[in-house]
Amino acid sequence: MKIMALTGNEAAAEAMRQINPDVVAAYPITPQTELMHKFAEFVADGLVDTEMVLVESEHSALSATVGASAAGARAMTATSAQGLALMWEILYIAAGLRLPIVMPVINRALSAPINIHGDHSDTMGARDSGWIQIFSENSQEVYDNTIIAIRIAEHPDILLPVMITMDGFIISHTMERVEVLDDDVVKSFIGEYNPSYKLLDIKNPITVGPLDLQDYYFEHKRAQAEAMENAYKLIKEIDEEYSKISGRRYKYVEPYEIDDAEIVLISLGSTAGTIKEVIDELRLKGMKVGGLKIRVYRPFPREEIKEFLSNALVVGVMDRSIAFGATCGPVCLDIKATLQGTKLSNLPIVDYIYGLGGRDITPRDIEKIFGELERIKILGEVPNLPRYIGVRGEEDYPEIRSKFKIKN
Amino acid sequence: MSELKKWFELPVGAVIDEPGNAIRYKTGSWRTFKPILDKSKCNDCLICWIYCPDNSIIVQDGKLVGFDYDHCKGCGICAEVCPDKSKAITMVLEYD
Numbered sequence: 110m111k112i113m114a115l116t117g118n119e120a121a122a123e124a125m126r127q128i129n130p131d132v133v134a135a136y137p138i139t140p141q142t143e144l145m146h147k148f149a150e151f152v153a154d155g156l157v158d159t160e161m162v163l164v165e166s167e168h169s170a171l172s173a174t175v176g177a178s179a180a181g182a183r184a185m186t187a188t189s190a191q192g193l194a195l196m197w198e199i200l201y202i203a204a205g206l207r208l209p210i211v212m213p214v215i216n217r218a219l220s221a222p223i224n225i226h227g228d229h230s231d232t233m234g235a236r237d238s239g240w241i242q243i244f245s246e247n248s249q250e251v252y253d254n255t256i257i258a259i260r261i262a263e264h265p266d267i268l269l270p271v272m273i274t275m276d277g278f279i280i281s282h283t284m285e286r287v288e289v290l291d292d293d294v295v296k297s298f299i300g301e302y303n304p305s306y307k308l309l310d311i312k313n314p315i316t317v318g319p320l321d322l323q324d325y326y327f328e329h330k331r332a333q334a335e336a337m338e339n340a341y342k343l344i345k346e347i348d349e350e351y352s353k354i355s356g357r358r359y360k361y362v363e364p365y366e367i368d369d370a371e372i373v374l375i376s377l378g379s380t381a382g383t384i385k386e387v388i389d390e391l392r393l394k395g396m397k398v399g400g401l402k403i404r405v406y407r408p409f410p411r412e413e414i415k416e417f418l419s420n421a422l423v424v425g426v427m428d429r430s431i432a433f434g435a436t437c438g439p440v441c442l443d444i445k446a447t448l449q450g451t452k453l454s455n456l457p458i459v460d461y462i463y464g465l466g467g468r469d470i471t472p473r474d475i476e477k478i479f480g481e482l483e484r485i486k487i488l489g490e491v492p493n494l495p496r497y498i499g500v501r502g503e504e505d506y507p508e509i510r511s512k513f514k515i516k517n
Numbered sequence: 518m519s520e521l522k523k524w525f526e527l528p529v530g531a532v533i534d535e536p537g538n539a540i541r542y543k544t545g546s547w548r549t550f551k552p553i554l555d556k557s558k559c560n561d562c563l564i565c566w567i568y569c570p571d572n573s574i575i576v577q578d579g580k581l582v583g584f585d586y587d588h589c590k591g592c593g594i595c596a597e598v599c600p601d602k603s604k605a606i607t608m609v610l611e612y613d
Binding site: 205206207208268305306313314315316317318319321324325327328329331332335 | 521522523524525527528529530531532533534536
């Protein structure tokens with residue numbers, strides 16, 4: 110083990126160096142560019158055996174990765190925002206063909222308006238595409254999750270592609286202390302990739318991606334849904350095994366000061382770190398506040414959510430993207446759906462949409478949110494629409510609207 | 518068609534791991550026009566056999582003997598490539 114100073118991008122590249130994939134296909138996009146820049150250096154320096162394919166778009170990047178994976182290779186790529194959007198068609202193909210591709214996605218806002226900074230709009234759109242999604246709070250988690258993801262993706266009872274996400278710039282370009290395992294430890298943890306079907310195995314010819322009509326398509330999709338259920342059961346075993354080589358024990362969700370917490374704030378990614386800091390401050394003032402970070406977002410950790418919210422009196426959900434036209438943001442929708450029909454169905458839940466286009470979320474913002482949740486706990490008046498945090502005009506809008514009779 | 522399998526009995530990712538099993542999938546019913554052979558005009562050049570995309574030209578001992586109507590989709594390529602001098606294959610409506 111050694112300690113290195115790495116950005117989130119470099120941590121993912123370092124993990125990829127140790128994974129030593131057979132094929133990496135990539136197209137540059139901010140803020141992912143630095144990751145592939147670093148990995149291309151490893152290729153140029155002969156530190157990996159990877160065949161690096163430089164393609165003409167992200168659609169091609171994931172297509173080449175799918176081709177390599179179907180051929181029997183361990184294949185990876187990485188992207189952000191518009192790149193992920195351009196991959197859309199192939200996202201579903203990778204998942205439907207059950208190819209164990211691991212792809213770091215550096216979260217960035219979707220155009221328009223064009224913006225290169227971090228929010229979750231890109232991967233939230235892909236949340237139902239059949240990919241496993243694991244969110245990382247910091248560079249260390251990016252490194253660990255990327256290695257763990259290989260084992261998850263390639264597990265014979267799972268065989269699904271995995272996205273490892275990190276917040277664009279906030280994590281991807283921030284240098285942090287990262288504990289890096291020895292190369293041979295990673296090598297033996299991930300093991301050899303031996304798929305049961307390979308296009309290049311000419312002694313056992315197969316057809317990949319055939320036409321699948323009314324008589325069989327539904328059966329294959331049902332099997333794919335079951336693979337996601339298997340992932341929900343099996344990821345914890347792989348996490349447990351990883352803790353033995355790293356000393357870092359990851360869970361689907363990470364509770365913080367939650368045991369006696371009356372107010373719980375749920376979040377993903379880097380914001381979880383800010384929330385922990387604010388919880389420490391508010392605890393000193395005697396407020397019973399806690400946090401819950403979702404690490405594994407797909408499959409959604411439904412049992413863990415129910416368990417950790419069982420003592421809460423009010424819950425806030427941090428959504429770094431908008432589900433346009435929906436009743437609330439994507440994470441909040443999942444939380445509400447999870448609690449529906451349980452003894453927690455009447456738990457007050459408030460959705461907070463924040464940080465779009467890389468807008469800072471400060472400890473003071475979080476403190477205000479906890480303050481509002483405290484008032485809701487006492488008064489019981491729960492806003493049924495999402496609250497927008499840190500956007501100019503939100504506070505005076507109701508007043509102006511009544512004055513000018515704006516219809517929307 | 519053999520009995521349809523259940524979702525947990527299928528190879529992962531819709532892979533077909535049995536080469537050539539398309540023979541069990543009868544595509545003959547897709548046809549609108551069917552090829553008819555006038556053997557008296559045919560000199561067994563077998564250009565139709567080369568071009569047929571569905572392996573539906575039946576050849577025995579180097580001679581064209583007929584069509585596999587279970588799998589021929591009626592695309593008409595065989596009639597099209599049949600040399601102008603002979604025109605041994607014509608496409609006729611499947612149902613009048």
